[in-house]
Amino acid sequence: xxxxxxxxxxxxxxxxxxxxxxxxxxxxxxxxxxxxxxxxxxxxxxxxxxxxxxxxxxxxxxxxxxxxxxxxxxxxxxxxxxxxxxxxxxxxxxxxxxxxxxxxxxxxxxxxxxxxxxxxxxxxxxxxxxxxxxxxxxxxxxxxxxxxxxxxxxxxxxxxxxxxxxxxxxxxxxxxxxxxxxxxxxxxxxxxxxxxxxxxxxxxxxxxxxxxxxxxxxxxxxxxxxxxxxxxxxxxxxxxxxxxxxxxxxxxxxxxxxxxxxxxxxxxxxxxxxxxxxxxxxxxxxxxxxxxxxxxxxxxxxxxxxxxxxxxxxxxxxxxxxxxxxxxxxxxxxxxxxxxxxxxxxxxxxxxxxxxxxxxxxxxxxxxxxxx
Amino acid sequence: xxxxxxxxxxxxxxxxxxxxxxxxxxxxxxxxxxxxxxxxxxxxxxxxxxxxxxxxxxxxxxxxxxxxxxxxxxxxxxxxxxxxxxxxxxxxxxxxxxxxxxxxxxxxxxxxxxxxxxxxxxxxxxxxxxxxxxxxxxxxxxxxxxxxxxxxxxxxxxxxxxxxxxxxxxxxxxxxxxxxxxxxxxxxxxxxxxxxxxxxxxxxxxxxxxxxxxxxxxxxxxxxxxxxxxxxxxxxxxxxxxxxxxxxxxxxxxxxxxxxxxxxxxxxxxxxxxxxxxxxxxxxxxxxxxxxxxxxxxxxxxxxxxxxxxxxxxxxxxxxxxxxxxxxxxxxxxxxxxxxxxxxxxxxxxxxxxxxxxxxxxxxxxxxxxxx
Numbered sequence: 001x002x003x004x005x006x007x008x009x010x011x012x013x014x015x016x017x018x019x020x021x022x023x024x025x026x027x028x029x030x031x032x033x034x035x036x037x038x039x040x041x042x043x044x045x046x047x048x049x050x051x052x053x054x055x056x057x058x059x060x061x062x063x064x065x066x067x068x069x070x071x072x073x074x075x076x077x078x079x080x081x082x083x084x085x086x087x088x089x090x091x092x093x094x095x096x097x098x099x100x101x102x103x104x105x106x107x108x109x110x111x112x113x114x115x116x117x118x119x120x121x122x123x124x125x126x127x128x129x130x131x132x133x134x135x136x137x138x139x140x141x142x143x144x145x146x147x148x149x150x151x152x153x154x155x156x157x158x159x160x161x162x163x164x165x166x167x168x169x170x171x172x173x174x175x176x177x178x179x180x181x182x183x184x185x186x187x188x189x190x191x192x193x194x195x196x197x198x199x200x201x202x203x204x205x206x207x208x209x210x211x212x213x214x215x216x217x218x219x220x221x222x223x224x225x226x227x228x229x230x231x232x233x234x235x236x237x238x239x240x241x242x243x244x245x246x247x248x249x250x251x252x253x254x255x256x257x258x259x260x261x262x263x264x265x266x267x268x269x270x271x272x273x274x275x276x277x278x279x280x281x282x283x284x285x286x287x288x289x290x291x292x293x294x295x296x297x298x299x300x301x302x303x304x305x306x307x308x309x310x311x312x313x314x315x316x317x318x319x320x321x322x323x324x325x326x327x328x329x330x331x332x333x334x335x336x337x338x339x340x341x342x343x344x345x346x347x348x349x350x351x352x353x354x355x356x357x358x359x360x361x362x363x364x365x366x367x368x369x370x371x372x
Numbered sequence: 373x374x375x376x377x378x379x380x381x382x383x384x385x386x387x388x389x390x391x392x393x394x395x396x397x398x399x400x401x402x403x404x405x406x407x408x409x410x411x412x413x414x415x416x417x418x419x420x421x422x423x424x425x426x427x428x429x430x431x432x433x434x435x436x437x438x439x440x441x442x443x444x445x446x447x448x449x450x451x452x453x454x455x456x457x458x459x460x461x462x463x464x465x466x467x468x469x470x471x472x473x474x475x476x477x478x479x480x481x482x483x484x485x486x487x488x489x490x491x492x493x494x495x496x497x498x499x500x501x502x503x504x505x506x507x508x509x510x511x512x513x514x515x516x517x518x519x520x521x522x523x524x525x526x527x528x529x530x531x532x533x534x535x536x537x538x539x540x541x542x543x544x545x546x547x548x549x550x551x552x553x554x555x556x557x558x559x560x561x562x563x564x565x566x567x568x569x570x571x572x573x574x575x576x577x578x579x580x581x582x583x584x585x586x587x588x589x590x591x592x593x594x595x596x597x598x599x600x601x602x603x604x605x606x607x608x609x610x611x612x613x614x615x616x617x618x619x620x621x622x623x624x625x626x627x628x629x630x631x632x633x634x635x636x637x638x639x640x641x642x643x644x645x646x647x648x649x650x651x652x653x654x655x656x657x658x659x660x661x662x663x664x665x666x667x668x669x670x671x672x673x674x675x676x677x678x679x680x681x682x683x684x685x686x687x688x689x690x691x692x693x694x695x696x697x698x699x700x701x702x703x704x705x706x707x708x709x710x711x712x713x714x715x716x717x718x719x720x721x722x723x724x725x726x727x728x729x730x731x732x733x734x735x736x737x738x739x740x741x742x743x744x
Contacts, residue, residue, distance in 0.1 A: 142743035144681050150590050189587035197598040200576045202657030209660045215561035218522050219664050225597040226569040230657035238650045245641035252635050263624050269617035278610045285574030285602035288581045292591050315697030325687030371514040
């Protein structure tokens with residue numbers, strides 16, 4: 001392996017991380033695990049202190065003249081462009097990346113910034129690690145947050161080869177899967193696959209606010225799944241939705257059109273064509289859902305499921321999975337399916353279709369209740 | 373225990389199951405496991421033959437005069453009332469239940485049926501087992517389908533005590549958790565907790581139909597969760613949505629109002645109050661989501677989560693769960709968190725909050741990578 005290649009795929013540091021919330025502190029932790037020198041900076045001294053305490057990096061030494069290889073701006077989306085601009089001027093030989101979840105607004109603010117030269121923008125590249133948690137703050141940080149997750153790089157017209165390579169090195173050092181898109185492609189993509197689901201989940205969940213408890217007692221896994229992300233942080237999502245408003249609203253026009261058609265159909269369920277309209281809505285949902293890739297980028301529905309009934313006591317699921325491991329069959333996915341009131345559960349297991357029958361036979365012969 | 377009590381909570385049979393799809397055949401299988409005499413009937417001879425072959429019950433013997441204790445109508449929603457009416461007349465001493473997922477439309481059709489006497493309706497009770505699978509047909513049937521799931525009984529004004537007790541015995545014999553509501557309460561409840569999520573999931577998923585694959589490659593668990601039920605069967609859902617149209621459309625008016633407000637806000641994201649509007653949408657979603665009960669009817673968010681990093685090879689998760697079982701800690705919930713491209717996964721585990729730290733210490737000391 002030649003040194004040039006090493007340099008291209010690994011960071012040498014130092015790396016300055018500005019903003020030590022969940023993502024900034026997680027980046028610091030991940031890089032420290034690779035022994036990269038990480039310097040932390042946050043407008044909140046207490047957030048910075050927590051990040052230092054958990055080992056995400058160090059403070060600037062008194063009198064130290066920092067010359068970072070890379071500055072990672074992990075500030076709230078609202079102030080990202082301003083912080084990037086300042087970093088480009090403060091560290092004239094550093095590459096500067098940001099990790100905000102919307103990219104076009106940051107870039108256009110930077111391109112219109114009178115304090116910046118075109119040469120400065122050559123050192124900037126917008127990026128977006130597709131990772132997060134329902135919790136926030138440096139206490140929730142973890143170095144493995146980006147492992148196996150997509151990390152999108154959005155080079156602009158000015159971005160230099162060095163800047164692109166450095167951003168790539170950051171993502172690779174943190175175990176992420178790199179992909180590259182224009183800022184517009186990125187923002188259109190996340191509007192659809194991230195911002196739209198958030199909005200739909202919130203719109204649905206907000207309908208549950210004033211429900212009678214007896215109705216909610218009938219809730220099953222379907223409702224739980226569709227509303228899980230409705231628990232997200234309002235402060236963060238205000239900034240994300242605001243910054244990608246134009247892209248998101250275009251998609252919502254389509255949703256509104258479909259919703260209006262559905263409402264019209266439900267107002268006259270006996271009318272000619274009503275059943276066809278309803279069938280079309282569900283079928284179109286089938287078609288869209290079938291396009292979502294599965295785990296490891298596998299085509300959707302390429303795994304076979306089976307269900308095993310277990311008692312709800314310690315060790316039962318472990319025992320089951322131990323026996324599955326003994327046959328040498330890899331678990332592709334697993335879900336626990338429970339409902340209110342009783343202490344029995346179903347474990348749904350997905351495996352490669354070619355191994356399914358073998359596993360069923362094995363579990364059957366070992367006394368498990370397998371529901372095919 | 374006195375015999376009267378026994379009689380009240382268990383079926384003696386014979387039970388006639390009309391309609392041998394997924395639910396009818398599953399009811400047959402579950403009752404056969406309790407040695408109840410089950411007779412099957414389906415307009416499709418091949419569906420009935422499959423149901424018999426898997427052991428869901430027997431055909432009527434030639435020349436046999438059947439006098440069932442209970443008739444379970446498991447026909448498609450569309451024809452349910454007609455089949456119930458016929459069964460009430462064919463078996464004048466039997467209790468007749470149906471299991472359609474919408475209740476008011478069936479009852480009102482029966483009440484207006486000139487072929488029925490009020491005395492007939494005393495033997496009828498509408499019910500709804502909240503269970504299902506993404507697959508359909510008798511091949512997908514399993515006797516444990518109703519285990520731990522809610523089974524709603526909707527007695528009408530005429531329903532006799534015997535009919536109510538018999539329906540209760542059916543649900544209990546199949547391991548379900550019985551609850552009781554009026555038909556109107558039931559239909560309003562399922563409109564909100566079942567039909568609305570289906571519609572929102574389908575509306576969202578249908579937007580993915582014409583997307584570029586590169587956008588979908590960024591899809592994470594959030595999108596997968598929100599769209600899972602969009603894979604549901606159009607033929608069945610046309611009937612369900614049509615039958616509960618009036619209740620569902622009222623809720624959709626509220627969704628449309630919220631959606632219109634959101635679109636207005638996103639069209640002018642810089643306007644005064646825009647940020648407040650967005651924050652309110654997400655906060656209201658938070659509030660609604662927090663009201664959904666968890667597993668075993670526990671209050672939501674009463675479990676503590678931790679995350680463990682595992683290699684994606686056979687036996688890893690089993691090994692982990694075995695060690696958790698060794699500490700005697702019960703797993704409350706579990707999810708595998710993966711994304712495209714790499715062979716490392718995260719196992720998210722929920723346990724009672726009081727056991728969380730203990731488990732973290734234990735796993736840490738056994739060499740697992742725990743992400744708190």
